Amino acid sequence: MRVAVGVTGGVAAYKAAELVRRLQQDGLEVEAILTRHAQEFITPLTFAALTGRKVITEMFSAEGDAPANVESAIEHIAVAQRIDCLVIAPATANTIAKLAQGIADDFLTTLYLATTVPVVIAPAMNVNMWEHAATQANLEILRSRGARIVAPDEGYLACGMVGAGRLAGVEAIAQGVFDVLGVRHDLAGETLLITAGPTCEDVDPVRFLTNRSSGKMGYAFAEAAHRRGARVILVSGPVSLAAPGGVEPVRVRTAEEMHRAVKEHLREATAVIMAAAVADFRPAVPQQTKIKRGAGSLSLELEATPDILADVARERFVATGGTAEHRGRLIIGFAAETDHVAERARAKLTAKGADLIVANDVTQEGAGFDVDTNIVTLFFREGGEVRLPQMSKFDVANRVLDELLRLRHPSSSPRSEFHASLDATRK
Numbered sequence: 001m002r003v004a005v006g007v008t009g010g011v012a013a014y015k016a017a018e019l020v021r022r023l024q025q026d027g028l029e030v031e032a033i034l035t036r037h038a039q040e041f042i043t044p045l046t047f048a049a050l051t052g053r054k055v056i057t058e059m060f061s062a063e064g065d066a067p068a069n070v071e072s073a074i075e076h077i078a079v080a081q082r083i084d085c086l087v088i089a090p091a092t093a094n095t096i097a098k099l100a101q102g103i104a105d106d107f108l109t110t111l112y113l114a115t116t117v118p119v120v121i122a123p124a125m126n127v128n129m130w131e132h133a134a135t136q137a138n139l140e141i142l143r144s145r146g147a148r149i150v151a152p153d154e155g156y157l158a159c160g161m162v163g164a165g166r167l168a169g170v171e172a173i174a175q176g177v178f179d180v181l182g183v184r185h186d187l188a189g190e191t192l193l194i195t196a197g198p199t200c201e202d203v204d205p206v207r208f209l210t211n212r213s214s215g216k217m218g219y220a221f222a223e224a225a226h227r228r229g230a231r232v233i234l235v236s237g238p239v240s241l242a243a244p245g246g247v248e249p250v251r252v253r254t255a256e257e258m259h260r261a262v263k264e265h266l267r268e269a270t271a272v273i274m275a276a277a278v279a280d281f282r283p284a285v286p287q288q289t290k291i292k293r294g295a296g297s298l299s300l301e302l303e304a305t306p307d308i309l310a311d312v313a314r315e316r317f318v319a320t321g322g323t324a325e326h327r328g329r330l331i332i333g334f335a336a337e338t339d340h341v342a343e344r345a346r347a348k349l350t351a352k353g354a355d356l357i358v359a360n361d362v363t364q365e366g367a368g369f370d371v372d373t374n375i376v377t378l379f380f381r382e383g384g385e386v387r388l389p390q391m392s393k394f395d396v397a398n399r400v401l402d403e404l405l406r407l408r409h410p411s412s413s414p415r416s417e418f419h420a421s422l423d424a425t426r427k
């Protein structure tokens with residue numbers, strides 16, 4: 001989705017740069033429009049660098065000139081048609097007045113008239129200007145036309161006065177944009193600790209034991225959770241994927257390192273999702289030099305790696321004085337099976353102490369390693385199961401995150417139609 005960020009001339013104009021970054025973090029495409037007065041406070045170059053695209057500063061190629069070509073003469077129409085939302089931050093009293101009266105004397109105000117997409121306005125001005133009946137009446141007009149007004153904060157203003165008029169926080173403005181776009185932001189406040197990818201257990205300096213895993217499922221979780229407003233710590237074994245923007249990557253190689261990284265970040269986590277394919281065994285004594293081929297066969301002594309998921313669940317149990325009903329930190333595990341999927345998944349649910357196990361039969365086409373889709377069944381500690389049809393790993397992640405929210409707020413969570421239709425398959 002694409003958002004136009006309109007910046008007008010106020011001291012808070014620099015905060016619009018942060019807003020651009022924040023919207024981009026959630027995967028939105030952003031283009032910036034600066035009024036002439038905005039450029040007294042911040043340069044177009046800042047926005048060009050952030051957005052990687054031309055910043056619109058003038059209605060015409062140069063003040064007073066005829067348009068350089070037809071394209072630039074109708075650019076406000078082109079922008080109006082390609083965006084999904086227009087956000088104006090900061091919006092001065094002057095711009096608000098022009099919008100309310102339909103005055104179109106620069107690119108931004110013309111774009112406002114030319115577009116039919118939702119508009120978010122974040123005013124910033126001196127407290128008296130904010131409280132003035134003219135400003136409030138203009139805002140009322142804009143509100144009645146459906147604009148979302150993100151009210152300014154109270155505090156010390158650049159002019160030295162104290163009161164309402166300070167541009168709202170970047171998060172509040174971004175939330176306004178997400179709301180009007182219908183982007184879910186329901187995981188705000190959660191910190192998700194996600195494991196992904198395989199681990200590698202060294203046999204000698206050139207060989208290692210590992211599990212088949214591309215990391216795609218865990219990375220899809222990281223991206224989906226981040227887009228929905230969660231802070232995401234992604235502990236990943238070696239994979240060829242880049243960490244999604246905005247998540248905090250922690251790279252590890254062995255099960256031991258993954259265990260350590262998870263323990264280190266556990267206290268910050270409100271939920272843990274273990275999508276990693278952790279090697280269950282490692283050589284008891286890794287060799288410091290390359291093992292030579294020799295004549296006969298080779299036996300390797302293997303020892304078990306720590307069960308990270310079970311350990312995390314145990315920690316929760318200990319922290320709550322032994323009550324298994326504690327729902328503070330939710331724990332979601334995976335079960336990659338080749339046979340008796342339901343039976344083994346239920347056994348893992350109990351053995352590992354998870355709230356939810358996402359099970360898949362990796363022998364099925366469209367599920368498992370290296371593919372972009374998955375076919376999973378969710379098994380709940382509270383009982384019951386939900387079988388999902390084949391869907392992209394990103395959609396699987398979102399469905400599981402819906403369940404995470406439902407477990408967090410058993411009675412209040414809004415249930416999507418999609419969810420309701422799937423409930424029909426719940427046993």
Ligand code: CTP
Nearest residue numbers: 274275276278305306307308309333334335336
């Ligand atoms: N897991 C873990 N630490 C391990 C092994 C597994 O945290 N040492 C986690 C995985 O990330 C997954 C869940 O436990 O969320 C189940 O992993 P799976 O490989 O299916 O099961 P195992 O416990 O390894 O049992 P088995 O191999 O016998 O099926």
